[in-house]
Amino acid sequence: MEKLKLLTSLSWRNLWRNYRRTLITFSSIGVGVWAMIVLASLMQAWAMSTFNASINTLTGHAQIHAEQYLQDPNIDYRLNMPDEKQIQLLNSNIVKAWSVRVRVPAIVQSERENSPVMLVGINPKTENNLSFIPDSISKGAYLDDKSSPGILLGKKLAKRLRTDINKRVVILSQGPNGDIKERGFRVTGIYEVEQEDTETQYAFVSLGKAQNMLTIDNTISEISFVLHDLTELDDFINHYKALNIQQKIKLDIKSWSELEPFTLALLDMTSGTIALLTVIMFVLIAFGLVNTLLMAVYERTREFGLLQALGMKPSYILLMILIESTFLMGIGVIVGTILSLSTIQLFSDGLDLGALAEGSTMFGAGRVMYPEINWLQSSAIAMFVWLMGIVTSLYPAWRASREVPVETINKAY
Amino acid sequence: MSVIVSCESLNKIYGADELQVHAVDAVNLQINKGDFISLSGPSGSGKTTLLNLIGGLDTATSGKITLDDKRVDKMNKAELADMRLMHIGFVFQAYNLIPVLSAYENIEFIMQLQGIPAENRRAKADAILQEVGLSGMGERRPAQMSGGQQQRVAVARAIVSQPSIVLADEPTANLDSHTSNDLLDLMKQLNKQHNTTFVIATHDQQVIDFTQRRIHMLDGKIDRDETSL
Numbered sequence: 001m002e003k004l005k006l007l008t009s010l011s012w013r014n015l016w017r018n019y020r021r022t023l024i025t026f027s028s029i030g031v032g033v034w035a036m037i038v039l040a041s042l043m044q045a046w047a048m049s050t051f052n053a054s055i056n057t058l059t060g061h062a063q064i065h066a067e068q069y070l071q072d073p074n075i076d077y078r079l080n081m082p083d084e085k086q087i088q089l090l091n092s093n094i095v096k097a098w099s100v101r102v103r104v105p106a107i108v109q110s111e112r113e114n115s116p117v118m119l120v121g122i123n124p125k126t127e128n129n130l131s132f133i134p135d136s137i138s139k140g141a142y143l144d145d146k147s148s149p150g151i152l153l154g155k156k157l158a159k160r161l162r163t164d165i166n167k168r169v170v171i172l173s174q175g176p177n178g179d180i181k182e183r184g185f186r187v188t189g190i191y192e193v194e195q196e197d198t199e200t201q202y203a204f205v206s207l208g209k210a211q212n213m214l215t216i217d218n219t220i221s222e223i224s225f226v227l228h229d230l231t232e233l234d235d236f237i238n239h240y241k242a243l244n245i246q247q248k249i250k251l252d253i254k255s256w257s258e259l260e261p262f263t264l265a266l267l268d269m270t271s272g273t274i275a276l277l278t279v280i281m282f283v284l285i286a287f288g289l290v291n292t293l294l295m296a297v298y299e300r301t302r303e304f305g306l307l308q309a310l311g312m313k314p315s316y317i318l319l320m321i322l323i324e325s326t327f328l329m330g331i332g333v334i335v336g337t338i339l340s341l342s343t344i345q346l347f348s349d350g351l352d353l354g355a356l357a358e359g360s361t362m363f364g365a366g367r368v369m370y371p372e373i374n375w376l377q378s379s380a381i382a383m384f385v386w387l388m389g390i391v392t393s394l395y396p397a398w399r400a401s402r403e404v405p406v407e408t409i410n411k412a413y
Numbered sequence: 414m415s416v417i418v419s420c421e422s423l424n425k426i427y428g429a430d431e432l433q434v435h436a437v438d439a440v441n442l443q444i445n446k447g448d449f450i451s452l453s454g455p456s457g458s459g460k461t462t463l464l465n466l467i468g469g470l471d472t473a474t475s476g477k478i479t480l481d482d483k484r485v486d487k488m489n490k491a492e493l494a495d496m497r498l499m500h501i502g503f504v505f506q507a508y509n510l511i512p513v514l515s516a517y518e519n520i521e522f523i524m525q526l527q528g529i530p531a532e533n534r535r536a537k538a539d540a541i542l543q544e545v546g547l548s549g550m551g552e553r554r555p556a557q558m559s560g561g562q563q564q565r566v567a568v569a570r571a572i573v574s575q576p577s578i579v580l581a582d583e584p585t586a587n588l589d590s591h592t593s594n595d596l597l598d599l600m601k602q603l604n605k606q607h608n609t610t611f612v613i614a615t616h617d618q619q620v621i622d623f624t625q626r627r628i629h630m631l632d633g634k635i636d637r638d639e640t641s642l
Contacts, residue, residue: 406470
């Protein structure tokens with residue numbers, strides 16, 4: 001213990017012999033760690049933005065369809081409205097919100113233009129907490145109830161169709177028998193979202209009007225739901241599947257990861273990229289660290305000789321350099337981590353990427369990122385850099401411990 | 414008188430083939446407890462090499478070295494480090510002290526490595542600093558002391574744990590004659606008081622004249638070994 005105290009004291013003081021170099025090394029380690037943690041947090045915020053946008057658009061945490069609907073989203077593949085037992089399950093505590101929808105490909109026609117669109121019949125009230133629609137109306141009003149007569153168009157689609165609030169558009173789609181169904185709707189609301197593609201993709205009408213227009217009685221295309229806790233999704237899906245088997249109903253229940261494989265791939269890629277960036281940044285830091293320690297070792301070869309001449313074992317010299325590196329890395333890592341957490345906290349209310357985000361909206365992410373402090377990830381990065389820094393300093397430490405006393409002592413003369 | 418160090422047919426050869434240098438050549442030497450020895454000779458005569466071999470800082474090509482009845486030439490690195498720590502005190506020409514430690518800490522350094530408890534260390538360091546005439550300067554770092562003061566601290570560190578022998582390599586080389594005299598007086602005084610054995614490698618005649626036993630080396634061999642009464 002006494003020896004460890006001595007080595008620790010020597011290491012700490014040695015660190016400040018060339019305080020300018022030490023401060024530069026602290027800074028480079030600190031900036032590296034800061035960049036790693038902030039970058040990881042931003043990438044995760046971007047991935048989460050993509051995930052949330054994907055979930056909020058219409059996907060939810062999972063969807064239930066008739067078999068074959070996903071392969072061919074055709075009016076022929078429909079579901080009955082959920083029965084009492086299904087409703088009981090969907091109304092359980094773990095489900096945050098759920099809704100039924102009719103979703104069919106259609107053509108929307110204004111007096112001047114037409115455009116392909118996905119016509120979605122919704123229950124306006126149950127879409128709250130489930131999808132983006134209720135909170136995205138920028139002009140006009142949201143649908144009142146499931147028999148509201150109006151239609152909601154995206155801003156970009158309305159512009160393309162050269163239509164506006166209170167104007168009429170005609171929707172054409174295919175009915176169950178293959179005949180064309182059409183109906184006029186008055187535009188009652190324009191919605192606006194960050195992902196402009198969504199604005200051209202969907203037109204929303206009330207569920208009743210959609211069913212009525214398509215003459216599909218009280219049948220639907222899908223049930224979508226979100227849970228309070230995503231980790232319970234697999235269990236919930238298994239329960240639902242068990243219920244279907246019990247009821248001898250053949251339904252297709254798919255989680256968000258199956259419905260949005262691109263988003264899943266993006267999340268996986270983000271984790272991989274964070275790990276890769278951490279390693280790259282560490283390699284850059286490691287060069288600086290090894291350089292600093294080697295310089296310190298070469299400058300002090302005579303001193304290491306003296307220490308050995310006085311009876312210090314080579315293993316103690318190795319330990320002394322490792323402790324020095326532990327301090328050097330530790331302070332840099334702690335400072336970098338504190339700075340990075342402060343930076344993330346500073347932008348936790350939203351970091352507007354402005355024009356830089358134009359590309360990212362293509363992937364479904366928003367313009368505003370909401371970085372969050374991820375304690376586990378930040379600690380993992382900090383510990384990785386710290387430990388790898390100590391491992392990296394093994395070489396300079398080994399060099400120092402290998403100094404031959406007689407050769408180094410004689411350098412003094 | 415008990416023998417502390419014994420060298421038998423000691424050889425140290427540097428280089429190989431036609432570039433071989435016989436730095437120490439078949440040296441036989443016995444050093445007794447309490448000896449105050451100068452090891453002199455021209456540059457390249459082998460005095461520093463002999464000192465390094467005795468101190469376990471260098472390894473012999475052949476021959477036998479015994480220190481306190483232990484075979485130095487048979488020891489591995491860790492054993493040599495232990496032997497230096499427990500049995501030998503060193504004083505070098507320059508770069509003698511650990512720059513980041515105060516005079517107190519430099520003296521305590523050896524004791525700390527030896528595992529002596531903190532409460533005993535400071536008392537011993539205080540006493541030895543007083544003995545070398547530096548009381549009140551214990552908190553100073555090497556850079557805050559003169560060359561003579563630094564060498565006094567080095568001598569204090571070398572003798573604080575009462576080693577069997579103190580090996581000093583050109584300890585006065587960087588000092589003026591007045592300071593050199595003071596340092597020699599100090600070493601002589603410690604030699605008498607504690608019966609500590611000193612071997613001083615030097616080519617300073619003032620130092621040679623000061624010692625009781627004078628060993629002169631030439632071309633790696635002991636040329637003369639004289640003892641004054």
